[in-house]
Amino acid sequence: MVDLYPEYDDSVLVLNPLGRIDGTNAKAFEEALLGRIEAGDHQILLNFEGINYISSAGLRVLLMAAKRTSQAKGQLALFAVQEHVQEVFKFSGFSEIIPIHDDRTGALGEF
Amino acid sequence: MISVLTLAGVFVSAAVLLLLALDSEDRTGRQSAVVFSEAVARSLLMADTDTLSDEEINDLIRWHEHDAADDVEDPTRLSEVWVFNQQARLAASSEGARSVTRSEIVTAREAMRDGGSTIVERFESGRYAGTAPLRTAEGDPVGAVRVEFQSNRIGNHFEAYRAEYLVAVVAILVALVLASNFLAKRLARPIALMVRAARAVEVGRQPEAGVAASLRNTSLTRDEYGELAGVFLDMAREVGQREVQLAALVEERTVELSEKNRVLESTQREIRNDLEMAHSVQAALVPIDLPDDPRASIAAFMTPALDVGGDFYDAFITDYGRLAFAIADVSGKGVASALMMAVGRALLRSAANQHADPSLAIAETNDQLCGMNPKELFITAFFGVIDMELGTLTYVNAGHDPPYLLRPDSGIEAIPHTGGIALGVLPGLTYAETTIPLDPGAGVFLYTDGITEAENEADHQYSRARLETQLSELIDTEPQAMVDSILADLFSFTGDAKQFDDITCLSLKFVGGPASPEPYIPGRGSAQLASGWRRMVVQPSLETSLPRVAAFVERFAESEGFAPRELYRVNLALDELLTNSLEHGFPGRLQEAQISVALRSEGDMVVVRYEDNGPEFNPLEASEQDTELTLDERPIGGLGLQLITATFDAITYERIEDRNVTTLRHRRGSPTEETPNG
Numbered sequence: 128m129v130d131l132y133p134e135y136d137d138s139v140l141v142l143n144p145l146g147r148i149d150g151t152n153a154k155a156f157e158e159a160l161l162g163r164i165e166a167g168d169h170q171i172l173l174n175f176e177g178i179n180y181i182s183s184a185g186l187r188v189l190l191m192a193a194k195r196t197s198q199a200k201g202q203l204a205l206f207a208v209q210e211h212v213q214e215v216f217k218f219s220g221f222s223e224i225i226p227i228h229d230d231r232t233g234a235l236g237e238f
Numbered sequence: 239m240i241s242v243l244t245l246a247g248v249f250v251s252a253a254v255l256l257l258l259a260l261d262s263e264d265r266t267g268r269q270s271a272v273v274f275s276e277a278v279a280r281s282l283l284m285a286d287t288d289t290l291s292d293e294e295i296n297d298l299i300r301w302h303e304h305d306a307a308d309d310v311e312d313p314t315r316l317s318e319v320w321v322f323n324q325q326a327r328l329a330a331s332s333e334g335a336r337s338v339t340r341s342e343i344v345t346a347r348e349a350m351r352d353g354g355s356t357i358v359e360r361f362e363s364g365r366y367a368g369t370a371p372l373r374t375a376e377g378d379p380v381g382a383v384r385v386e387f388q389s390n391r392i393g394n395h396f397e398a399y400r401a402e403y404l405v406a407v408v409a410i411l412v413a414l415v416l417a418s419n420f421l422a423k424r425l426a427r428p429i430a431l432m433v434r435a436a437r438a439v440e441v442g443r444q445p446e447a448g449v450a451a452s453l454r455n456t457s458l459t460r461d462e463y464g465e466l467a468g469v470f471l472d473m474a475r476e477v478g479q480r481e482v483q484l485a486a487l488v489e490e491r492t493v494e495l496s497e498k499n500r501v502l503e504s505t506q507r508e509i510r511n512d513l514e515m516a517h518s519v520q521a522a523l524v525p526i527d528l529p530d531d532p533r534a535s536i537a538a539f540m541t542p543a544l545d546v547g548g549d550f551y552d553a554f555i556t557d558y559g560r561l562a563f564a565i566a567d568v569s570g571k572g573v574a575s576a577l578m579m580a581v582g583r584a585l586l587r588s589a590a591n592q593h594a595d596p597s598l599a600i601a602e603t604n605d606q607l608c609g610m611n612p613k614e615l616f617i618t619a620f621f622g623v624i625d626m627e628l629g630t631l632t633y634v635n636a637g638h639d640p641p642y643l644l645r646p647d648s649g650i651e652a653i654p655h656t657g658g659i660a661l662g663v664l665p666g667l668t669y670a671e672t673t674i675p676l677d678p679g680a681g682v683f684l685y686t687d688g689i690t691e692a693e694n695e696a697d698h699q700y701s702r703a704r705l706e707t708q709l710s711e712l713i714d715t716e717p718q719a720m721v722d723s724i725l726a727d728l729f730s731f732t733g734d735a736k737q738f739d740d741i742t743c744l745s746l747k748f749v750g751g752p753a754s755p756e757p758y759i760p761g762r763g764s765a766q767l768a769s770g771w772r773r774m775v776v777q778p779s780l781e782t783s784l785p786r787v788a789a790f791v792e793r794f795a796e797s798e799g800f801a802p803r804e805l806y807r808v809n810l811a812l813d814e815l816l817t818n819s820l821e822h823g824f825p826g827r828l829q830e831a832q833i834s835v836a837l838r839s840e841g842d843m844v845v846v847r848y849e850d851n852g853p854e855f856n857p858l859e860a861s862e863q864d865t866e867l868t869l870d871e872r873p874i875g876g877l878g879l880q881l882i883t884a885t886f887d888a889i890t891y892e893r894i895e896d897r898n899v900t901t902l903r904h905r906r907g908s909p910t911e912e913t914p915n916g
Contacts, residue, residue: 147788150780150817180788180806182813183878211806218884219877 129155133163139238140168141231145177148185157188164192169201172234176207186221193225202226206234267366267389271358275368278319279383282372290321290330321372322346322382329381338384345369346382354379364389428456428463432470439474450474512573528553533626533751534561537717538744539725541737548575548617549686549740550583557591557774557790558797561626565684565744566619567638569660574613582607582617582661591774592786594793596623597671600634600658608665616660620653620684624676624748631682631748632673636661639702641684642709644747645677650709653682678750683709683720688739689728695735700728717745771838771847778831780820787812787835798839804906807885808837808846811902814878815848815857823852842906849899856891857882857900 129152132143140163148156163171171192189203196203206228208216216222228234281298282290298319318335322328326347328338346369349357354371361367365388372381431452435445445453450471457468528536538551548568556562564586568575585606589599600621607617620641622633633653637660640652658669685705692700708727712720721743728741774790776783788809795805812835824831836847857879883889888903 149784149813151784180809182810182817183881184817186877186881211803214807214885215810215881219881 129159131159131163136172136231136235139170139172139235141172141174143174143177147180148178148188149180149182150184153182153184153188156185157191160188160192161195164195164199169196169199170238171196171201171203172231172238173203173205174207174231175205175209175212178212179209181212181215183219186215186219189221189225202238204228204234204237206231264360267360267364268358270387270389271360271366271368271385272356272370273368274385274387275356275358275370275383278385279370279372282321282381282383292330292333295319295321295330296333318386320346320384322384324350324380326350326382342367342369342384346384349382350379353377425463428453428467431456432467435470435474439477444478445474515573529555529561531555531561531626533749534624535717535747535749536563536744537721538742539721540740540742542740543571543688543737548579548615549688549742550579551684551742551744552583552587553744553746554587554590555773556594556623557772558594558793559771559773560594561624562590562596562622563624563682563684563744563746564619564621565638565641565686565742566617566661567686567688567740567742568617569615570613575615578607578611578613578615578617578662581610582619586619586621590621590623594797595671596621596632596634597669600636600661600669600671601667604636604661604663604667604669605665607662611662614662616662618660622682626748626750629676629678629748629750630673631676632671634658634669634671636669639685639687639690641682642706643674644681644683644709644713646679646714650683650706650713676748678748681713681717681720681745681747683743683745685743686740688737688741689724689743691739692728692732692737692741693735694732700731704731717747720745771836773834773836776816776833776835778820778824778828778833780817783816783820783833784813787816790835791837794837798844800839800844800906805844808844808902808904811846811882811886812848814882815900818855818857818878819850819852823850823855844904844906846902846904847899848902849897851897854893855898858889858891 129144132145134141134143142160142163144156160171173189189205193203204226207230208227213222213227216225216227226234226237228237278298319332320328320335320338320342321330322343326343328343331338345357345359345367349355349369349371354373354377356368356370359367359369365386367384367386369382369384371379372383374380431449435449435453438445438449444450453467453471457464457471528538536553538553540549540551542549548570549566550568551563551565553561553563564583566579566582566586568579568582582603585603586599589602589606590596593599593602600619617636618638619636620633620638621636622631624631633656635653635656636658640655642650643653644650653674654672656670656672659667690700690702690705694700704727705724708724709720712723715723724743725741772790772794774786776787791805791809791812795801816833816835819831819833820828831850831852833848833850836849838845838847882902885904886902887905890901892899892901
């Protein structure tokens with residue numbers, strides 16, 4: 128089970144995952160994240176400061192989450208993404224479809 | 239036999255009886271001869287022999303016959319009488335008497351000699367002669383009288399009844415023969431029966447029915463034979479019963495024995511199967527192919543003792559591209575030791591691919607062994623890793639006899655101990671390692687105590703001293719020749735003595751030289767890795783493989799002087815390739831997957847070689863994905879391969895035999911890192 132260390136900032140759910148998101152834990156990450164969305168949280172902000180690795184398996188989960196929140200008229204965004212992780216978003220084109228902010232304050236300002 | 243004796247007895251008695259009868263007759267005849275002759279002589283007393291006429295004699299005989307009838311109990315007829323004068327000349331004779339013979343005249347003279355005496359003669363067929371002296375009144379012999387007569391008593395009787403006698407004798411003989419036969423049969427038959435019955439009993443059978451019935455009949459009679467037959471029958475019955483009991487007992491025991499035998503045999507077969515299996519396990523785990531790297535030459539030998547032992551050796555190229563080698567001796571013997579050896583060797587190989595440092599690999603092996611060592615066995619081991627580029631040997635000695643370092647220019651030298659204790663004793667131990675330079679031409683000789691403690695028939699050990707002498711002489715030889723020579727010397731030393739322990743040795747010579755530019759030595763398949771490459775074999779499971787690949791990349795980055803983050807894309811690419819292989823390459827047959835990863839740095843370039851044996855799949859053709867699509871248009875999935883093509887400067891794909899080989903090249907400080915964040 129992946130711990131997302133959830134907290135609320137007003138109506139925005141802020142999640143603080145740690146470590147890697149790859150093929151070994153993507154499924155657990157998916158269940159945790161999509162479970163939140165199904166439970167009614169459609170404004171989701173992911174703190175990626177503690178994520179030092181993400182593979183396409185992780186990206187796929189983010190894509191699914193982004194689509195679900197979008198369908199529910201909500202949104203999903205990231206902040207504090209490490210430089211080399213950010214490359215992955217860039218190469219995959221994900222930086223174009225999932226908003227990535229520098230810090231928490233800036234991110235919350237967009238909700 | 240008995241009948242012959244009986245017959246003989248009968249004949250002897252008959253003969254005795256006959257002789258007695260004849261003797262009695264003889265005595266009577268002789269007596270008569272005296273009586274007759276003397277009576278005639280008396281009657282002629284005073285007669286003048288010179289004037290005696292034959293008529294007077296005849297008268298005398300007639301008278302005498304009449305007279306003698308009262309005289310003799312059984313009167314005998316005088317047939318002839320002769321009278322001799324004093325000169326022994328015939329004076330007169332009875333009527334019809336024959337003329338006298340010369341011997342009769344001699345007899346007459348004899349009768350007159352020395353005062354005179356009567357002479358009796360006996361002739362055949364019961365004829366007697368009596369010659370008596372004629373005397374004067376004074377008793378002086380003046381002549382002689384000879385009478386002859388036929389004894390009538392038996393001789394005549396016998397003569398008269400010869401035929402009847404003969405018939406009687408024959409009849410008696412026949413009766414005797416029949417009687418003796420009957421007796422013989424009566425006496426001998428029970429004995430013959432008992433002999434036959436005894437023979438039968440002797441060979442463990444009951445007497446034949448006929449024999450037994452006859453014996454039973456015999457036993458009913460009251461004589462000694464009957465009694466004997468009865469006793470014999472009882473005895474035969476008893477013997478027979480005992481035979482039957484014994485046979486039953488033997489049968490029972492035989493069944494028990496054969497059952498026990500069967501159990502024993504099957505147990506033995508199981509043990510033998512176990513031992514054979516252990517033997518083949520041990521044999522199978524001895525590496526058949528030693529690394530065929532041109533920069534090192536290796537030869538090894540192991541022969542298990544009769545009981546399964548637990549020696550092993552190993553030599554292989556690690557995932558880090560180094561040459562690892564080991565020799566080990568599991569304590570004890572038998573299946574448990576052989577299995578311990580199998581486990582130990584596998585663990586050490588695995589740990590050597592996981593940890594670049596021999597000390598860590600040995601510590602890991604020790605921990606694992608301690609976790610699966612119910613028999614409390616232990617393994618003494620020497621484990622060394624040669625970095626063929628640097629020319630160094632790093633080793634750990636866990637309680638094993640120190641191997642020898644062979645330097646052609648400075649001789650042999652025991653490799654100093656690192657102070658480690660045997661594996662499998664205590665978990666959590668740390669082991670010290672030592673690194674020594676290894677120049678091209680230098681070698682290492684490893685052995686187990688099966689060599690140094692091998693004994694000859696005089697119970698002397700081969701000893702380290704003799705091994706050292708041999709090694710000193712062989713210091714220049716190639717490993718194979720060195721192993722062959724040591725073994726030849728060892729076996730000539732031990733002769734016919736029994737081999738008590740596994741005999742194991744490994745000889746290694748470091749040749750050195752440049753690394754091969756290709757990761758695989760041509761024509762040797764993927765098993766052989768050329769120098770400069772770090773390679774790891776990947777387990778077909780994401781959960782176990784991804785962290786290991788990540789650690790592998792991290793170690794490579796450290797040793798090659800890259801910042802770990804610099805190799806983020808290498809990691810990512812391997813992750814995506816591996817995930818793709820495992821998820822799509824082997825549907826339903828994941829266990830067949832053979833996947834490996836190799837890394838190598840070339841100047842400021844990192845080369846990644848990813849290999850799998852899945853169906854042909856070119857990632858370059860599969861990664862055409864439009865990254866410009868909006869959120870709703872983007873398909874979920876298919877991202878991974880696209881990530882790879884986006885992050886690497888150069889990607890090539892080859893189908894080599896049954897393998898997909900993808901090679902990625904990434905330049906240090908790649909343009910992407912210089913690109914400002916978007």
